[in-house]
Amino acid sequence: MRFTFAGAEYEGREGETLAAALVRHGILGGFRSVERGRPRGVYSAHEEEPNALVQVGAEPMLRATLVELRDGLVAEPLAGKGRLVAAPAPRCESMHAHCEVLVVGGGASGRAAAAAARGRVILLEQGRCAPLDGVLVLDRTVALGLYERDWVLAVERGRRLWKIRARRVVLATGAIERPPLFPGNDAPGVMLASAYEAYGRPAGATPVSGGFSPRVHLWSQAGGRLRWDERIGAPVPDGELPGVECVGRVTGAGLPDAPPFALPEGDEDEVFVDLERDVTLADLRRAVGAGLRSLEHLKRYTTIGTGSDQGKTANVNAIRAAAELLGVHPGELGTTTFRPPYVPVSFVVVAGRERGPLFDPVRTTPMHPWHVAHGAVFEDVGQWRRPRFYPRDGEDMEAAVLRECAAAREHVAIQDVSTLGKIDVQGPDALEFLNRIYTNAYDSLEVGRCRYGVMCTADGMMLDDGVVMRVGERRYVCTTTTGNAARVLDWMEEWRQTEWPELRVWLTSVTEQWAVAAVVGPDARELLAPLTRVPLDAGSFPFMAIREGEVAGIPARVCRVSFSGELAFEVWVDGRRGLELWEALASAGDATPYGTEAMHVLRAEKAYPIVGQETDGTVTPHDLGMEWVISKTKRDFVGKRSLARPDTSRADRKQLVALLPVNPDALLREGSQIVAAPNERASQGHVTSSYRSAALGRTFALALVAAGRSRYGEVVYAVPPRGEPVPAEIVEAVVYDKEGSRRDGRPAA
Amino acid sequence: MTGVRLREVALPATVTVRGEPPVAANATGPVDGGLAVWLGPDEWLVLGATEADYAHADAVVDVSASRVCFELAGADAAAVLARGCSLDLDALVPGRCAQTLLARVDVLLLRPEETTWRVLVRPSYAGYVRAWLEDALREVE
């Protein structure tokens, strides 16, 4: 086969590494160092290589000693720095595995340990490795890290990440040869004796050896202690680590005695301690002269050990040299920390398959196919994808939303509200539980009725809101906001299980059990009447009442709740029939489907807050003007005590108000800050919501403004991110139908 | 490698029941006409029952529409799941069940037979889970 290196073409052999081929062709140099641009050549035969770095196509910083030749391979030498290029990412994946014994290292002692082990056994080997009976042998697989003593991360053939949970981990990781320190120890042709042998004693090459350093990386990562071994002149594993054992050369056993170590004569700026980082003995001496005593300081001053080889051939020499310079024993210096990964691993391998469409789930409701088919524009709400609006031919968002709002206020409109969180609360103590969790009281709530509720965090800030329906003597269903459904159920469970275990109450998520459609507008009855036998007139079906029956032939629970101020019915059906219900509603009469944007406008006209938009974790129900939802009679509820703290009861807290721009066509930018005068710089609050109102025929906004409720009529200025402050008048938060006259729809004719 | 078959399986009427479970922790078992699946020390699922069947339990909730079921069948089915599930699947023998994570999603894992696995998920996640499983299948085929 043929391959290209630095522009010249060479013949290569099957199974040969790029480094081996270069050396065989007599190329003992061919590389340059990162800082000083000194000529360098292949130095080792394995992953510790400090010099021979190449770029192969889009792959940067490959070690020539690990690159397996293939026909047509084109490699360019790199001076310690690679190139990132835009190219399609390779497909990578990850895999979980469990075993009784995991052996790292396929050498003689590793294979022996694996062969002797019982149960499920996995053997990892960096290079190629023969199979072993009853053992899962993963070759060309490098162990990157040992976490918490029983969890090993490994990468197989550069594309599969293994996450292996092992009862026992056996480290048979062997040792790395290190160079001796002498002037010119970085010259092309100088190579480690082990590499010299591996490459068949190439002509012109000079074998050198400064002894061997055990691969103690995984042991140390897992918290194993190290001890300086005089004989081999390197740190070795020391003491015990539950579930982890070292065998073979990593323990120091079987390694040759290290040659005696002394600081070399001659030009210390020619003696390389770290070849990849281009650091010399002179640099190290300078660091000591600067007053540095700890190995970590010397490392940072000189950058020894920070190269892509992580100092595999440099660190031990650095310890020995530093000890000489400081006149201490190497053992006193310890080592720098060993941090995963043992060899560099590409981002895409770690990321695996959970990228692009699999990066994070998109949650959709049973009605979703209809929304897609009808051209909805969607909005991400948490993981949910909800219709934001349904543009008709040529409509932009503004036009579509004005039309959808007008339909809800003047005729009838429908919204898919299936994403509401829903929690079934059952048990003899259900009422007591709700009274403790919500700020308001439920004692007077009758079966078949529902009530708006608010809950606070323990420090009194608005957590969520929703509707509590009493559907039985000891059974309630609570709704939550879309984004908070999981959080609220977890919150309730935490209090139930950890603080109030004596309460006989049980919680079940029914969020996806029910699909829900909101039918909104003065003609809501006209739309529903043909589809149901449930009496809909205000007398027999009052506001905040619940009825059971059928809608469009589907068993349904119908609730008269309104998030718009208009006459509205929520129709709840079995989730599997949600689409059927929706299609029936959409084709009955001429209901206008509307999305989250119109819903936001409609609720804002009535000053109904959106948790997370009007609130940000610093807003109390009082700030929102909701004193009426805070029980005065209950002894306690979650958050009650915090509402009595000096700061949470200040009169000048930011309060929810509406803003009417002086220019009725000016739309305030959501997020704009409020100031008292155009040139003022002291913030008095911010705009939380801002819309064009079809009902008002003008723009309006909701804002949190310092002492806002005492400042009606005052003109303040909304400062946008760009452009001039916009004057707007502070008014009462409810800007539409203050008296609530539209709630029951048109008076019966 | 032998192929793995992926299909969606319809679930019968299902309820969540509260009280003393009729099955041991993380186990399944037959209960008059249905299959009981352990969910917690005071909570279990019955596949094949209605609220009326458990009127005397501490609590019972119809959750028939709250889960969909994917079935993986074939010798390498476990190898597909192992790509996104950190459980020791060898220990999850037929008759056991587990609530855990598959990729980014909460799942209820059942193993009706040695080489047949059932993955129950909330319907809103079905699209993601199906896409994830189909993508994982590419790795074992």
Place this chain on the structure above:
Amino acid sequence: MLRIPCPWCGDRDEVEFAYGGEADLAYPGDPAALTDEEWAAYLFFRDNPKGLLRERWVHAHGCRRWFELERDTVTHAIHVRGR
């Protein structure tokens, strides 16, 4: 990746759990009777020990049960499995 012992489901990977912080912080019997400082002590102030810690976890992606255990915040070793 910590291995957390759920009393009901056995050892599971940390990703299946949510953390609940220090255990033994009982909700005050009568919050209204507390000074602001005493209430703040309950809400915010913690031992945050270096070493053994009794803490709360919930098997959020499993059986959804809360439980306590004792863990060393330096070694991450779990000494006491609880219910």
Place this chain on the structure above:
Amino acid sequence: MTEPHPRFLWRNPEPKSRYEVVIVGGGGHGLATAYYLAKEHGITDVAVLERSYLAGGNITRNTTIIRSNYLWDESAAIYEHALRLWEGLEEELDYDLLFSQRGVLNLAHTLQDVRDGVRRVCANRLNGIDAEWLEPAEVAEVCPVLNVSPDVRYPVLGATFQPRGGIARHEHVAWGYARAADALGVDLVQGCEVTGIELAAGRAVAVETTRGRIAAGRIGLVAAGHSSVLAAMAGLRLPVQSHPLQALVSELYDQVLDTVVMSNAVHVYVSQAHKGELVLGAGIDAYLSYAQRGSFHVIERQLQAALELFPIFARARVLRTWAGTVDVCPDASPIVGPTPVEGLFVNCGWGTGGFKATPASGFAFAWTLAHGEPHELNRPFSLERFATGALIDEHGAAAVAH
């Protein structure tokens, strides 16, 4: 090759038996405090006691992002003061800090992210901070390698941008302060662990250390991660919890990213340092820990997020991962000021954002130690706020570690 560091950094003195001020913790904030005590207040009878080696904690374990675009006035004031000090620090300390004002982007991925981002930009501008709101096309101009396609799971809907934000080289900063403090006569004592705090009549009068008792006029605790441990020696509890915060660095590559990019929603933040390595961080690990190591799944999720934003990073390689121990306050804001124990002062709870604040933290804490009461900058960041409820909630501005 040019030398990145001076030929001399600091003496290694033996500790005296008494100092006017003892600072516990030889990290960035402690060293900066010592420097400003000596320079601004002429107090040079100061010891910085470090149990291990100088600047071995969070100061050299963070991702060195510098910015001041916090939401609330109190935070904006102290972080902007820090940024102004950063802008003159290389000259002041006569040290090459590799301070690079390359701009910091904070991406919005949802409509609420956009509202929150615009809100913060508007607040910043009122506070004289150079914040801008960028639409997606403008984001792409600032950062061409960022994927702003609308077809991704969480598309970029806009971003806040602070041009004066950037990065610096962490150990240069710490060593710069250390060298300057040493030159002004401050004793930097390494390998000196505080094992106790001696109280007399309710006042802190000395510290017990592994190198003997050291009396002090005033004691400042500046030991991020270990604040609770030290406070407990004086019988104090703090509203902080110690969590691991992980980061990672890649091999060296030619420059592809010349600004800092943060994303709260997908939890990743990244810059490319001067030598060419990519530096990435994410959120804290959920559990309490002093182990200076975190869990791998956090790194895994962080890289999945990074590749959603930067497809060109696919073949970049993780060279090294590590963790620091950060102490986190309930409102994601620090505690800097006096304690109920007379003579004992605390500077902690910077959580994930302490690096950028180093100069102002040292400046304000030095003032506090010199005068025995808080400076205007740190007065709002008191322990009392947890009782009154006057929290300074910066979770929005500090939602990811940085």
